[in-house]
Amino acid sequence: MTPEEKRKEQVARQCADLLKLATDLKAQVDKARKDELSVSVVRKAAELEQMAHKVRNGAALSTSNE
Amino acid sequence: MSDLNSKTANIAVISRQRFASLLFLALLLMVPFRAGLPQSTKGVVLSSQSLVGQSHQTLDYSADPGSAVLDPVMAERRMKMLNNERHKAILSDSDKLLKLATELNDEIARSNSGALTPEQLRKVAEIEKLARNVRDKMTMTIVSPSAGFFPVNGPP
Numbered sequence: 001m002t003p004e005e006k007r008k009e010q011v012a013r014q015c016a017d018l019l020k021l022a023t024d025l026k027a028q029v030d031k032a033r034k035d036e037l038s039v040s041v042v043r044k045a046a047e048l049e050q051m052a053h054k055v056r057n058g059a060a061l062s063t064s065n066e
Numbered sequence: 067m068s069d070l071n072s073k074t075a076n077i078a079v080i081s082r083q084r085f086a087s088l089l090f091l092a093l094l095l096m097v098p099f100r101a102g103l104p105q106s107t108k109g110v111v112l113s114s115q116s117l118v119g120q121s122h123q124t125l126d127y128s129a130d131p132g133s134a135v136l137d138p139v140m141a142e143r144r145m146k147m148l149n150n151e152r153h154k155a156i157l158s159d160s161d162k163l164l165k166l167a168t169e170l171n172d173e174i175a176r177s178n179s180g181a182l183t184p185e186q187l188r189k190v191a192e193i194e195k196l197a198r199n200v201r202d203k204m205t206m207t208i209v210s211p212s213a214g215f216f217p218v219n220g221p222p
Contacts, residue, residue, distance in 0.1 A: 004179075004180050005180070006180075007180030007181070008178075008179065008180035009180075010180070011174055011180055011181075011182065012174050012175065015167075015170050015171045015174045016171060018167045018170065018171070018190075018193060019167040019168060019170075019171040021167075022160075022163045022164045022166075022167035022168075022193070023164060023167075025160055025163060025164075025197070025200065026160045026161070026163070026164045029156055029157060029160040029200070030157075032156075032204075034149050034150060034152075034153035035146075035149050037204060037205065038204060041156075041200065041201075041204045042201050042204050042205060045197045045198070045200040045201035045204065046197075046201055048163070048193065048197040049194050049197035049198050049201065052190050052191070052193040052194035052197060053194055055182075055190050056187065056190050056191060056194065059181065059182040059187055059190070
């Protein structure tokens with residue numbers, strides 16, 4: 001597998017993770033009552049934020065390497 | 067003998083006088099303490115007066131539309147309204163997040179390159195920002211005073 005293919009697979013996997021986390025977050029938000037603090041929503045949102053940050057950083061690194 | 071009796075009588079008179087003077091001194095000393103009592107009572111009265119004044123002020127504030135926050139009923143209503151708005155914002159943000167993530171995933175699946183385009187990078191940045199917004203809004207849960215305290219800072 002070439003580095004380009006590896007990179008493509010990695011990006012595809014990360015984006016699939018982003019989509020999964022966003023779907024989970026939406027489900028948790030729909031479940032949460034409006035006058036309560038949902039810890040699961042907070043956790044999912046933090047995971048999603050970290051994952052998006054990782055994708056952005058990875059993309060920036062691959063751009064600088066090219 | 068009678069001399070002795072008169073001396074004893076004198077001593078008794080003197081000791082009675084001393085006792086009387088000591089009693090008088092003690093009473094004199096107690097005057098400030100007794101004077102303090104009405105002051106403290108006065109203080110209680112004053113504080114109750116101030117409480118009355120405070121309740122009167124609250125009524126005044128409730129009459130003023132600008133300071134409706136102090137009225138418990140209005141505060142409760144305001145908190146419910148803020149909670150509704152917050153919940154709507156969280157729902158809207160999570161919808162946008164899902165939409166962006168779906169679009170990004172479709173674009174990546176269609177593309178042949180391993181690098182992200184500037185538009186895709188913008189979407190990832192937007193996802194990050196929206197996720198942070200959802201987290202922040204969820205940790206800022208507004209709870210009415212009657213419901214008691216609630217952790218507002220979220221998990222450590």
